[in-house]
Amino acid sequence: MNGVLRNIIRFIFFILLQVYILDNVPALHRFIIPVIYFLFILWLPFSISRFWLLVIGFLTGLSYDYFTVTPGLHAAACVLIAYFRPFIVNILIPKDTSEFNYSEPSAKAMGWAPYAVYVFALSLLHHGYLLLLEWLEVGNFLDFLIKVVATTAISVLLIFTAEILFPRRLKYRTNTAY
Amino acid sequence: MRNVFLFIRRYITFISFVLLQILALSMLFRYNKYHRAVFFGKANEITGYINSKYDNVDDYFHLKEENSRIHKMNDSLLNLLPGNFIKVDTGSHLITDTVGFDTLHMVRKYLAKEAKVVSNSINSQKNYFQINRGSNQGIKDNMAVFNSDGSVVGQIVGVSENFSQAMSLLHVQSTVSAMMKKSRNNGKIEWDGQSPLYLTLRNIPKSDSVVRGDTVLTGINSYNYPPGWMIGTVAEIVEDKSTNFYVLRVKPSANFQNLQQVFVIENLQREEQVVLDKTTQKKVDELNKRKQ
Numbered sequence: 001m002n003g004v005l006r007n008i009i010r011f012i013f014f015i016l017l018q019v020y021i022l023d024n025v026p027a028l029h030r031f032i033i034p035v036i037y038f039l040f041i042l043w044l045p046f047s048i049s050r051f052w053l054l055v056i057g058f059l060t061g062l063s064y065d066y067f068t069v070t071p072g073l074h075a076a077a078c079v080l081i082a083y084f085r086p087f088i089v090n091i092l093i094p095k096d097t098s099e100f101n102y103s104e105p106s107a108k109a110m111g112w113a114p115y116a117v118y119v120f121a122l123s124l125l126h127h128g129y130l131l132l133l134e135w136l137e138v139g140n141f142l143d144f145l146i147k148v149v150a151t152t153a154i155s156v157l158l159i160f161t162a163e164i165l166f167p168r169r170l171k172y173r174t175n176t177a178y
Numbered sequence: 179m180r181n182v183f184l185f186i187r188r189y190i191t192f193i194s195f196v197l198l199q200i201l202a203l204s205m206l207f208r209y210n211k212y213h214r215a216v217f218f219g220k221a222n223e224i225t226g227y228i229n230s231k232y233d234n235v236d237d238y239f240h241l242k243e244e245n246s247r248i249h250k251m252n253d254s255l256l257n258l259l260p261g262n263f264i265k266v267d268t269g270s271h272l273i274t275d276t277v278g279f280d281t282l283h284m285v286r287k288y289l290a291k292e293a294k295v296v297s298n299s300i301n302s303q304k305n306y307f308q309i310n311r312g313s314n315q316g317i318k319d320n321m322a323v324f325n326s327d328g329s330v331v332g333q334i335v336g337v338s339e340n341f342s343q344a345m346s347l348l349h350v351q352s353t354v355s356a357m358m359k360k361s362r363n364n365g366k367i368e369w370d371g372q373s374p375l376y377l378t379l380r381n382i383p384k385s386d387s388v389v390r391g392d393t394v395l396t397g398i399n400s401y402n403y404p405p406g407w408m409i410g411t412v413a414e415i416v417e418d419k420s421t422n423f424y425v426l427r428v429k430p431s432a433n434f435q436n437l438q439q440v441f442v443i444e445n446l447q448r449e450e451q452v453v454l455d456k457t458t459q460k461k462v463d464e465l466n467k468r469k470q
Binding site for chain 1: 198
């Protein structure tokens, strides 16, 4: 399957999943809100340029925003994680690229521990920024912290579940001399 | 120009990140009621804070205008005080009817004019100050001068066309009729020529229970000063066992050092009162002569 088409389908899938399933799940607790749509940004190929990553991040957030009627809120958070993604990836993937020839971030490509760090760091960034914008104040700091951590935890849990349940057929890069 | 492009190319990611963030946040604040409200609330708070700081500085430049405006306003209000008017008894001509006409014919007794101090001294034994109103503006001798708080500062002793000279309370020859606010006992205010911070009040009998801090007002035994205006407060009660009268050190409520805006108050019936006084004296003298 063409990589672009595959990502477009994935984009639609994640947004619809988030809007029509996860957002309709009765809340377990006011702190625990399952959010997974940003996994789309996490799964974008390594080869994508930073600029396009930002644009796609913005569009992803904005698309979701139009469903939740909060224009700009998730877009800002998604742009933030899209901006930081390459930095975190650069830290976590092996420098010796001859052995590294996977096209997208995944547990198999990066190893479980680095992948977990990658997912956790970006989720934390996303939720922290999102909540900050949503409340526009830290307010009760403990509440803020608990909510960010709880939301991040449930997101990481969902992402790993997805990782285990739906193993992706990983495409190898044709040009290993990247 | 080339460098600008190089710069943009080098930091394209960061610049686009910032631009997209700005776009997202502007949407957030534009389209969401809560965020809009909070944003404008915060913005208002900040701009309000800056505006008020600026205003504080700006006010300083309008102080002079504002001050003279307020002083003029005070002057016009001062002339409306009921204390300026006296009742003329028209009772003997009055037939009371069932229709309640207002028959209180008030006649103006005191008239205030505003003026500005142009020169002032406090350091000599005989202190005078000059004001920028003279005979052309209707200033005459013996008018009372009050500062903008309504405290006595002196009386006019010399008039030229456009300026007049006033004798300050800080003048060894100045004598002003005064009374205690509590007991209405009359005395007179003088100055011993020593400290410009204290005046001396004499002739208050020791039967009066004076304590420190009592208010001293202008008294009724004066043709120049309207009664009941502030002079100062009792600062010290000096023991004088030889007489039955107190010697009171009074702290004037007017600050003589920075006199600026003053009111000149005219007793419109002064002439009549003085003439009456003189004719009475004359009659008494004649009576005495006849007795002899």
